[in-house]
Amino acid sequence: MSMRSNMKTVRISIIGFGYVGAGLAEVIRRKRADLVSTYGLDVRIVGIADLNGIFIDEQGLDEAELLKLRTGAKDWERPGGMTTLELIKELDYEVMVETTHTDVTSGQPGLTHITTALESGRHVVTSNKGPLALEYSRLTDLAAAQGCALKYEATVGGAMPLISLIRDNLAGNGVLSIQGILNGTCNYILTRMAEEGLPYEHVLKEAQELGYAEADPSSDVKGLDTAVKLVILANSVFGMNATYRDVEVTGITAITPDALKLADDAGYVIKLIGEVSREGCLKARPRLVPKDDPLNVGGTLNVATIKTDLAGDITVIGKGAGPIEAASAILADIISIYR
Amino acid sequence: MKISMDIELKDIPGQLVRALQPVSDSGGNIVSVVHQHDKKTPSGRIPVQLVVELDEQRLERLVRALTERGVRVVRTGEERLKESMVVLLIGHIVHSDLRETIDSIDRTGFAEVVALSLSMPSVDEESSASVTISAIGDQELREALHILEGTAKEKGIMVIAPI
Numbered sequence: 001m002s003m004r005s006n007m008k009t010v011r012i013s014i015i016g017f018g019y020v021g022a023g024l025a026e027v028i029r030r031k032r033a034d035l036v037s038t039y040g041l042d043v044r045i046v047g048i049a050d051l052n053g054i055f056i057d058e059q060g061l062d063e064a065e066l067l068k069l070r071t072g073a074k075d076w077e078r079p080g081g082m083t084t085l086e087l088i089k090e091l092d093y094e095v096m097v098e099t100t101h102t103d104v105t106s107g108q109p110g111l112t113h114i115t116t117a118l119e120s121g122r123h124v125v126t127s128n129k130g131p132l133a134l135e136y137s138r139l140t141d142l143a144a145a146q147g148c149a150l151k152y153e154a155t156v157g158g159a160m161p162l163i164s165l166i167r168d169n170l171a172g173n174g175v176l177s178i179q180g181i182l183n184g185t186c187n188y189i190l191t192r193m194a195e196e197g198l199p200y201e202h203v204l205k206e207a208q209e210l211g212y213a214e215a216d217p218s219s220d221v222k223g224l225d226t227a228v229k230l231v232i233l234a235n236s237v238f239g240m241n242a243t244y245r246d247v248e249v250t251g252i253t254a255i256t257p258d259a260l261k262l263a264d265d266a267g268y269v270i271k272l273i274g275e276v277s278r279e280g281c282l283k284a285r286p287r288l289v290p291k292d293d294p295l296n297v298g299g300t301l302n303v304a305t306i307k308t309d310l311a312g313d314i315t316v317i318g319k320g321a322g323p324i325e326a327a328s329a330i331l332a333d334i335i336s337i338y339r
Numbered sequence: 340m341k342i343s344m345d346i347e348l349k350d351i352p353g354q355l356v357r358a359l360q361p362v363s364d365s366g367g368n369i370v371s372v373v374h375q376h377d378k379k380t381p382s383g384r385i386p387v388q389l390v391v392e393l394d395e396q397r398l399e400r401l402v403r404a405l406t407e408r409g410v411r412v413v414r415t416g417e418e419r420l421k422e423s424m425v426v427l428l429i430g431h432i433v434h435s436d437l438r439e440t441i442d443s444i445d446r447t448g449f450a451e452v453v454a455l456s457l458s459m460p461s462v463d464e465e466s467s468a469s470v471t472i473s474a475i476g477d478q479e480l481r482e483a484l485h486i487l488e489g490t491a492k493e494k495g496i497m498v499i500a501p502i
Contacts, residue, residue: 256467258460258467270427
């Protein structure tokens with residue numbers, strides 16, 4: 001490996017320093033040498049903002065120091081009383097990474113963060129589903145008008161490449177449909193229920209103890225999270241102008257061990273399958289998946305089968321959640337801006 | 340009703356049209372024609388499988404008309420149910436009159452519920468059933484599922500269909 005002579009400095013801000021934001025800081029710390037030698041990129045975090053405060057350093061913040069914020073070994077600050085929006089507008093940087101929590105009703109605070117960054121001429125990379133599920137076309141139009149990139153691979157399928165896989169590697173193909181498991185929590189619950197014959201409530205509790213389900217699991221188990229991801233695929237891959245209200249949603253809370261046993265006897269498993277097609281089908285609901293189908297993956301895995309007119313069926317399987325996995329998708333998006 | 344017929348044609352041009360004309364003349368509707376020109380019977384004729392929608396009482400007259408035109412009718416019979424699918428139902432299936440749900444499929448004439456297994460934890464709890472539906476073709480099978488989904492929705496029963 002040789003050092004590139006045409007090295008480019010990429011200054012980023014991270015808005016929302018929860019587990020995904022911190023995961024990205026960790027990944028940038030780990031990959032610094034590779035980013036330089038392989039891509040000629042000197043990636044520096046010059047600002048982070050969270051509800052709790054702000055850190056800025058135009059030369060680049062020390063990631064190891066930032067990670068102490070997550071363990072409580074370091075306290076948040078707010079230099080000069082600066083607000084998050086002031087940081088987004090006024091700091092000198094190229095790429096804003098938006099990793100605040102998803103709110104599908106209002107899209108906030110991510111929607112304002114992304115709009116402000118694009119209006120200030122910054123590229124945006126996000127893992128936040130809310131803004132894209134609600135205002136996809138307005139945001140992509142704004143990005144185009146500003147000559148900025150807006151990238152969101154981390155919003156669907158976590159580490160699993162899907163949006164860029166279709167855009168780049170399957171370029172030229174017509175996509176007929178995408179069908180898959182886009183929520184690891186539901187997959188974990190249904191897999192465990194089927195394997196152990198345990199009731200839904202029992203397995204949900206287990207998933208919560210293991211950190212696979214949130215304290216309020218309703219967005220996952222009622223299918224809303226899957227619906228929001230479908231909307232992002234519908235809009236970005238199929239050019240629809242859908243919102244999550246357009247998705248027909250049935251969750252997994254009514255699935256019983258008896259039903260899973262009957263499915264098993266008939267050669268099937270039950271999975272929460274999201275489906276979007278060129279004809280406008282937009283559904284998230286439990287389906288019977290033949291045991292030998294590639295969509296039958298267990299645990300917390302995500303999977304998607306893309307049906308195309310030239311390449312036939314392409315199936316990708318990967319980890320749908322986790323800080324390092326989400327950061328993997330974000331890092332790939334950042335690198336792709338400079339290719 | 341849908342009737343399937345195996346017929347055999349002479350291997351000379353124009354025979355397929357000759358064979359299909361009497362079907363429409365007798366008020367029948369051609370559902371499908373499978374014509375394998377490269378396949379021949381030992382007597383040198385070409386086998387064709389027809390599925391026609393026809394009043395059963397007119398079948399005899401159709402067979403006579405075909406025979407008069409030199410078409411051999413090897414077999415006639417009610418179309419078999421060729422396609423099938425398993426669907427799961429979850430809900431108060433028994434309370435909501437399972438018979439009626441099944442009847443809504445059987446009444447179509449092109450699809451039937453051919454197998455059913457029920458799992459009922461206790462009378463007041465929701466039960467689960469796996470239902471096997473067969474139909475004469477893929478399109479009819481999807482139509483049957485659509486009907487089942489409609490009936491189930493009215494009764495608050497969840498339908499889980501194969502991908």
